[in-house]
Amino acid sequence: MGYDPQAIEARWQAYWEEHQTFRAEVDLEKPKYYVLDMFPYPSGNGLHVGHVEGYTATDIVARYKRMRGFNVLHPMGWDAFGLPAERHAMKSGRHPAEVIVETSGNFRSQLKRLGFSYDWTREINTTDPGYYKWTQWIFLQMWKHYYDREAKTAKPIEELPIPASVRDAGDDAVAAYRDGRRLAYLNEAPVNWCPALRIVLANEEVAEHVEQGYEVIRRPMKQWMLRITEYADRLLEDLEGLDWPSHVLEIQRNWVGRSEGAQIAFAIEGHEGATLEVFTTRPDTLYGATYMVLAPEHPLVATIASSTQKADVDAYVKQTSLRTERDRQAASAEGIKTGVDTGARAIHPLTGETIPIFIADYVLMGYGTGAIMAVPAHDERDHAFAKAKSLSIVQVVAPAKGDAVDVQEAAFVGMGKAVNSPIIDGLPTAEAKAKMIEHLVEKELGVATINYKLRDWLFSRQRYWGEPFPLAYAQDGTVSPIPEDALPVELPSVPDYNPSEEGEPPLARATQWRELPGGLKREVNTMPQWAGSCWYYLRFADPGNADAPWAKDIERYWLPVDLYVGGVEHAATHLLYSRFWHKVLYDLGWVHTAEPFERLVNQGMILGATYVPLDKRRDDDGKKVSFLHEQVDITEDDKGSEVCTVKETGERVEVQWDKMSKSKGNVVNPDEVVSEYGADAIRVYEMFMGPLEQSAPWQTTGLAGTHRFLQRAHRLVWDEAGAVRDMPEGEGTPRQRKLLHKTIAEVTERTDRMGFNTAIASMMVFVRDIQAEGEPIARGAAEQFALLLAPYAPHLAEEMWSALGHSDTLTYEPWPAHEPSLLVDDTFTLVLQVGGKRRGELVAPKSASKEELEAMARESDVVIKWLDGRTPRRVIVVPGRLINFVV
RNA sequence: GCCCGGGUGGUGUAACUGGUAGGCACGGGGGACUUAAAAUCCCCUUCCGUACGGAGUGCGGGUUCGAUUCCCGCCCCGGGCACCA
Structure with missing residues (x-):
């Protein structure tokens, strides 16, 4: 009997389960290592081979670290709130919770079949009331705190200094003042509304939805917001010390979008006392400001528009509000600039000249002050607008060296030296900026400021399947928190998951649940799907705690996460949000580090094959014509290049590798692979495909290769009849010994730096060369090889270890050490x-x-x-x- | 447009700080075992050339005794950002 992965794997999975081999407890004697996967949304489609790649990598690290003497925390759970379960519920008429129990159960058994060494006693589910109780609790803490910019930390709202003028205005004014400062606050503002899904979207989510073909429009609504912008500078600064991929750091920096500049005040002709504040990163170009532009939503628009222009202005404002994001993006891509003159005139702070004030939708209300000074000579957008409206263009920066430029023709946006700017003429741009700011400050016309692209996080959704907010409203609209000891606020059953007829969220249908004593009515929005994943890594440390989100001493032991592995698609969302929550919790003394994830690794995608005609034609419905693997014959030409033809028609096609997706039909199901080749084979294959970070095509023939490797490894210990070989004691002949120690050194070094593909290559060399030696492997060598193999192919390794006479699991055996003198x-x-x-x-x-x-x-x-x-x-x-x- | 990655055999990949390019696999070819097939094992497999040999890590230059590795200029592929003033 040869290598039989099914029997071996079932046996060891049962053993691990029975002995609770991977259970982790706090042990102050041992160094800890926390290795975490981005937990999955348990979809009905089940696990796919893409999940397997990341999860195998972390499992290898977890198993390796255990053998290196670390106390390893390696948990798994379910990010189970969200739209797909709710839609499934709408279709099937079943409650989402019921669906989730089923799908997560399926995920769990799939993961167990792959032999991952999770501590299943720590399994969590974000939709479990015992879990979301604390999601609500954290939200309440945000509601109860404000951000002290001086101290750079969150503080209880009671400690917020109240200006005398507010205090004098009475209790309502004080309450309103506080509400305006809380980290969680209500805001009536234009939001990204997706009519098809009937929900609002966070800024971070818009692009993704537009890409999927959804329409997203701007619409004013009252919504819960989280004041992530207060943390912008810390979110940026603290990226410094992180061991993260450079492109993720870049995405985050980009998203926070810090820029330094000046805020400058312009007076408005005929409106004494009113000033128009603008933000610019180029204060050195102030002399070149030939007109001003306000965002159409700017509050001053209504008051300053002249009577002759009023009608045009109103029409433009209305038109803008109805435009979709997609429209505006498309227009921006083409460089089309629209806008109208308000008729009002601003006074240039340095020259005293009057310049026109326009409104245009290329200026965004959400950034800076929602108003700009336009310098057409040195800004492409302003240049395009000035050309369209025939406005004057005045050059105030010239290239430091080289030929003169014609700013009437095109904007010169580079650095250079100031010209036509009396107080800074001749200065290089950097100095000109500084000098100008100095001058503005002196004259009380402006100040240096820093702006961020990051906006506050829109945190409510009009859906059913999410965490209810722990808040209620009085008749007059004032907000009161649900007491902490009354948490969780459980999701009620509703007769219908659609928004109500009045357009209220589905929870409004739970009329009884909604009513509270004293005429209070519960908030009926729910939290976005990101909420639960913002802190799940903390709950894993102490998942059963009923009295607190987690015990602080336990957090101090296990956190931060040492290694976090997941897809890059979360770079601007989950990773930013959870860093934000972590910092709030840090300020509140609940966690002891400023950052949650020390090291981040993004696994690449596993690509699936489809075959497309050489002319890449489309069918009658406009869909690209493609064929699946089964429909295609693959041969080789005389050069050895692949030739693919469609079986039925003989047409030439070529292979195309894409992200696996159901609609493309190129998905590989891991269950089938496990049934055919075993879990160890798929684990080793996925790691052998190439570097973890890199995307790679799935090739079933490659899988057969790793299966052969495991078979050969099996034959080192068992003979053809399935009996354990007679093995000499020790580590074998001098040559075998040397090979063994070279392999130990290589596998150790390569596993350490997560070069899993190369570690496997070196084990392949070992197996091949030991066989080539002709002598049977020695017992001591076989034992050490089993230990090296254990993180990668744990079932086979355990089977070997057991065949070599050990009665216990090898999970906690010390990792082999190589003898350096043998390598010289x-x-x-x-x-x-x-x-x-x-x-x-x-x-x-x-x-x-x-x-x-x-x-x-x-x-x-x-x-x-x-x-x-x-x-x-x-x-x-x-x-x-x-x-x-x-x- | 800007910013990050990356281009090595037919394919996926490997190569420490500049020091034998092609290790490990897949695919392909040949052979052994077998009545036969499957499985397994062994050998060959960068290209050109009959050979001595020559060329070769996207392209073109440069530095160096020596460059996949460092520098300059291009080309291509993947990803991110993009009215953010």
């Missing part, structure tokens, strides 16, 4: 080069001096032949490597 040779291969070309080699003693090496080389046949009597101009000797005769 007394001789090496000296490469002989003549004229920089490799001409031969010889074996030389390590101890030989440069002179001795040169003498040996000169005597060799190849060198004599290639020197051909010439005297080398120079001889380069690199001891241990090569010798080069330069001719």
Whole structure:
């Protein structure tokens, strides 16, 4: 009986389960290691091979670290709130909770079949009231705190200093003042409304939905917001110390979008006391400001528009509010600028000249002050607008060197030196900026400021399947929190998951649930899907705690996460949101580090094959024509290149690798792979495909290769009849021993740096060369090899370990150590080069001096032949490597 | 447009700080075992050339005794950002 993965894997999975092998407890004697996967949304489609890649990588690290003596926390759970379950519920008439129990159960058994070493006693589910109780609790803390900008920390709202003028205005004014400062606050503002889904979207979610073909429009609504912008600078600064992929850091920096500049005040003609504040990163171009632009939503628009322009302005404002995001994006891509003159005139703070004030939708209300000074000579957008409206363009920056530029033709946006700017003429841009700010401050016309692209996080959704807010409203609209001891606010059953007829969220249908004593009515919005995933990594440390989100001493032991692995698609959403929550919790003393995830790794995608015609034609419905693997014959031409033809028609097609998706039909189901080749084979195959971070195509033939490797490894220990071989004690012949220790050294180093593909290659070499030796493997060598294999193919490794006479799991066996002296040779291969070309080699003693090496080389046949009597101009000797005769 | 990655055999990939390019696999070819097939094992497999040899890590230059590795200029692929003043 040969290698039988099904039997081996079932046996060891049962053993691990029965012995609770991977259960983790706080142990202050041992160093901890927290290795985490981005937990999945348990969809009805089940696990796919893409999940397997990341989860295998973390499992290897978890198993390896256990053997290196770490106390490893490696948990798994379900991010189970969200739209798909709700839609499934709408279709099937079943409650989402019921569906989730089923789908997460399916995920769990799939994960167990792959042999992942999770501590299943820590399994969490974001939709469990025992879990979302604390999601609500954290939200309440945000509601109860404000951000102290001086102290750079969150503080209880009671400590918020109240200005005397507010206090004098009475209790309502004080309450309103506080409400305006809370980290969680209500805001009536234009939101990204998706009519098809009947929900609002966070800014971070818009692009994704538009891409999927949904319409997203701007619409004013009262919504809960989280004041993430107060943390913008810390979210940016703290990226510094993180061991994260550079592109994720870049995405986050981009998203926070810090820019330094100045805020400058312009007076408005005929409106004494009113000033128009603008933000600019180029205060040095102030003299070039020839007009002003307000966002159509700007509050001053209504008051300053002149009577003659009023109608045009109103029409433009209305038109803008109805435009979709997609429209505006499309227009921006084409550089089309629209806008109308308000008729009002601003007074240039330095020259005293009057300049026109426009409104235009290329200026965004949400950024800076919602108003700009337009400098058409040095800004492309302003230039385009000025051209469209025939406004004057005045150059105030010239290139520092090189030819003059014509700013009437095109904007010059680069750095240079100031011109036509009396107080800063001749200064290079950087100095000009500083000098200008200094001047503005002195004259009380402006201040230096920093702006961020980041906006506050829109945190409510008009859906059923999410965490209810722990808040209620009085008749007059004032908000009161649900007491902490009354949490969780459980999701009620509703007769219908659609928004109500009045357009209220589905929870409004739970009329009884909604009513509270004293005429209070519960909030009927729910939290977005991101809420539960903002802190799940903390709950894993202490998942059963009923009295607190987690115990602080337990958090202090397990956190932060040492290694976090997941897809890059969460770079601007989940990773930013959870960092924000973590910082709030840090300010409140609930966590002891400023950052949650020390090291982040993004696994690449596993690509599936479809076959497309060479002309890439579309069918009658406009869909690209494509064929699946089963429909195609693959042969080779005389050059060895692949030739693919459609079986039925013989048409030539070519392979195309895409992200696996149901609609493309190129998805590989891991269950089928496990049934055919075993969990160890799919684990090893996915790691062998290439570096973890890189995307790679799924090729079933490659999988067969790793299966063969495991078979060969199996044969080291068992003979053809399935009996354990007679093995000599010790580590074998000197050559076997040396091979073993070289393998230990390589696998250790490569596993350490997560070079899993190369670690596997080195184990393959070991198995091949041990077999080639002809001698059976020695027991000691087989044991150590089993330990090296354990993180990668844990079932087979356990089976070997057991066959070698051990009654316990190898999970906590110490990782093998190599003997360095065995890796040192007394001789090496000296490469002989003549004229920089490799001409031969010889074996030389390590101890030989440069002179001795040169003498040996000169005597060799190849060198004599290639020197051909010439005297080398120079001889380069690199001891241990090569010798080069330069001719 | 800007910013990050990345281009190595027919394919996925490997190569420490500049020092033998092609290790490990897949695919392909040949062979052994077998009545036969499957499975397994062994050998060959960068290209050109009959050979001595030559060329070769996207392209073109450069530095160096020596470059996949460092520098300059391009090309291509993937990803991110994009009215953010």
